[in-house]
Amino acid sequence: MFxxxxxxxxxxxxxxxxAEDAHYAVNRMEDQSLRMEADIERLLLLSEALWNILKEQHGYKDDELVRRVLEVDSRDGRIDGRVAHRPPxxxxxxxRPVPNGRRYCLYCGQPVPVNLFAR
Ligand SMILES: [Zn+2]
Structure with a gap:
């Protein structure tokens, strides 16, 4: 009995x-989700500002900018609203191949050009 x-x-x-562990995990995920939403909002603001600068100061039209967006989108053969991952x-x-995001070659140690849009 005892x-x-x-x-x-x-x-x-x-x-x-x-239950406490699950509660903390949910809180962390909610915090991460809020940070990601804020990041997306900031990126949308920056994109719209840059879009407007291209139109107002450089004479681009919406059609041309949309065409460029679709060009980037279709690099992987699909227009799906996603940026294609590029091979190293x-x-x-x-x-030798240098993994995306590296500033120096793993093999020879030399600096490599940084691709700001590599994912
Ligand atoms: Zn190298």
Missing amino acids: HEALSSAGNDLSATLA EDCPHCD
């Missing part, structure tokens, strides 16, 4: 700890 009561209390404690480019010094 053993059953002790076991039951242990199960209750485990369930309580699991080769190091200009040793011709």
